[in-house]
Amino acid sequence: MKLTIKRLELRAGRPVALLNERRAAKLNVHIGDRIEVSKGSRKIIAVVDIVKDLLDDLEISLSKETLSYLNAKPGESVEVNLALSPKSTNPILKKLNGQSLTREEIHEIITDIVNNSLTEAEIAYFVSAVYEKGMSLNETIYLTEAMYKTGKKLSWHSSQIVDKHSIGGIPGNRTTPIVVSICAASGVIMPKTSSRAITTAAGTADVMDVICHVNLSPEELKSIVKKTNACLAWGGSLGLAPADDKLIRVERLLNLDPESQLLASILSKKLAVGSKYVLIDIPCGEGAKVSKAEAAKLKSKFIKIAKHFELNIQVVLTKGDQPIGNGIGPILEILDILRVLKQENSPKDLERKALFLASKILEMTGKAKKGKGLQMAKEILYSGAAYAKFNEIIDAQGRKSKPLVPARFRKEIKATKDGRVQKIENKILNKIGRILGSPADKGAGMYIYVHKSDKVSKGDKLITFYSESEKKIKEAIAFYNQNKLIKLS
């Protein structure tokens, strides 16, 4: 059936089609049903919403994403049909029932995710099936491959393309911008793309977003890397492994992060970005995403999958039992990063870890001899060369002028007794960060004054909460009072 597109500026974040209610009845579609909309050879599956007055019987209105995918304009006509139920619901059910999936089945699911043929509820079934039943090494390789092949791919003339990645979960721990600045200053090429937060209060893309533009096109990214050796972009707008962002969006609802999904998510992005060298940081131990034993297993899986795709990989296990740095939340973390780069009141734990990771990259790419990487990294940081490189990258991406001020509602938490810090619970910190509004509210989050083993006296500041709303501060305090965040001996 041919319908004419009516202009309605609807940006739904997903393919949505509005139909007049009589037309919907004739097509036998109901709210939430899927229709296939095609123009020429392009075809997209959209979800139906029904309107009464806005459209007449022979009109359709499409969300912006849908229009741009179809390359269609208001006034043009499109062909509309009831969409058949996507075939990939069969392998999803198969996985939910505990069976292994073939390469073809995994490709089918990921293709349907990328095409928007699966609803978020169907994707949630897939995520929970993988969370419950796990994936074999082969399935994880297929998943990585499917995620990488269904998106764009960057290619480079140089072979010294390097990437680093932390599996996350540790509050603060924002080493990437520092590592990239040091390594790029040494001449290594790092087209770094990062994600937004999954389970923590901020991801590297959330943090960079407060200081410069991170939504780059592949062309912009390439020209910035050509100019500066590096970038610090958000991966989501590049179309690299696009299934991953949709999966993450659904995983976030329950803060799930199944292992095979984590492996595929990281490695598919590295492959799509054209990396040849990859450094993976697995923070482990009490309070981290994984224990030391799990980290060792994960390391071996990373190495096996990377080998399959002929990536040079190095995996380091780091201590993940407490936050790294003092700030938690986008603005509070960028302030920490600037302190390290400017060497003004630098949070030493963050600096140490960034230097360590940079040293590994400098050695694996041959920029430094074995055992000399740390010294080289220090020289680059302490000389100001890393900070200069950081500014170069920020300016190339487009610096934002908004002042870096933490949120206006604040609450200081003080020690109620003398003692020594025995424990700081990462998961509770992440949860409080989210209650305070981070990462959506850029200035929301926390500043932590103490680390493990620090001695504190009654009345000493332990932590300050920041939020854009008093209601959230109250919620955070209520949650803090119910949960042991910092344990004093």
Added chain:
Amino acid sequence: MKLTIKRLELRAGRPVALLNERRAAKLNVHIGDRIEVSKGSRKIIAVVDIVKDLLDDLEISLSKETLSYLNAKPGESVEVNLALSPKSTNPILKKLNGQSLTREEIHEIITDIVNNSLTEAEIAYFVSAVYEKGMSLNETIYLTEAMYKTGKKLSWHSSQIVDKHSIGGIPGNRTTPIVVSICAASGVIMPKTSSRAITTAAGTADVMDVICHVNLSPEELKSIVKKTNACLAWGGSLGLAPADDKLIRVERLLNLDPESQLLASILSKKLAVGSKYVLIDIPCGEGAKVSKAEAAKLKSKFIKIAKHFELNIQVVLTKGDQPIGNGIGPILEILDILRVLKQENSPKDLERKALFLASKILEMTGKAKKGKGLQMAKEILYSGAAYAKFNEIIDAQGRKSKPLVPARFRKEIKATKDGRVQKIENKILNKIGRILGSPADKGAGMYIYVHKSDKVSKGDKLITFYSESEKKIKEAIAFYNQNKLIKLS
């Protein structure tokens, strides 16, 4: 923040709020985020879509459901805040991790489903957690109670309120309208509400929908029952156990039907409708939803839960190894029902089963003495009293005038050899029914000419496919050719 409602006739089937993109940025909400919209003491959670031209900075547009829930009109103002993440995601995650849920946690989840605080993806996580991990008897009782208490409840003066239910899964098997007509003619009160299809090609509500109005208000339902002793309504529009319809919508995506959900779905509706007597039909055996052994276990759970709620219950196990009746799909099934009621070329298997179920109800309510129910049911059917009662109910609900004609595209499938029918696969039949467009397309479905043990000769008609589209007929044939629907010895 106060925003003014702008009229836009948006019927989204769920609470949706449109915001101007600048306003959304100021509120720090993104597409798909949830906001809390309140007016006076009424409060609803809505999902955000973002528009550019339709609204100005201080306007909001709300879907019809949201407006009517808030009792708000265009031009009035509402208070808008970012909604906090619903607390019930915690117990959902707990269940996904295999832990039991408390009464309070289950009530929290169901309340959030009813309030639209959970997205379909979050509901899918809950469904898959229950599908994977199961629920204890106590959890199932809590689920039943929560589903029943979060909705409307009908009450009656009489205590002889009866309901029947089949757990479904068998193609055809449309006994309900016949049983209700027989029992109501005997003086029993049956305010019957039915669901639409979950895994089969049609549900009783889909079938009744082709002959009369089934979307009744509680007041309409009561007045129809007062007049005729019975009704044959769709349960979804009545607000009885409203969580159930949302759960079913999400379950349908993968055709899941976890046991505890099935128990709670059935019994919560019976409790909400005010039933005192309940007859449950569990079709079992090869090709049915459950085996005979599983049916026996399910029976014992039905009895235990019913006892907890002081319901008089009887559970019968019936043969579920092949379709019952000849027609499959809304119009094709109503034609079978009319043949039984009019006693014109009646499909004998359907007639026998309806008489058996009616006899049980007549005996359990004391209308017939033990052992005399079947005789009484036959008298009512054969005398035409059941058909008269059926017409009375249809007229009271509002008869539809559309002719009952199966879909226009048809394909006959014939036997390719002589033999005896050994097997008819219910699940493949259901699947083909859905491929053909049933239940959305009322005339779509199949007519089956054979039953198990029938002798057929090469060239005999086995089955006719009906669909509103040639594409679907082709799809159905392709699926038929890949799968063994009818096995001849």
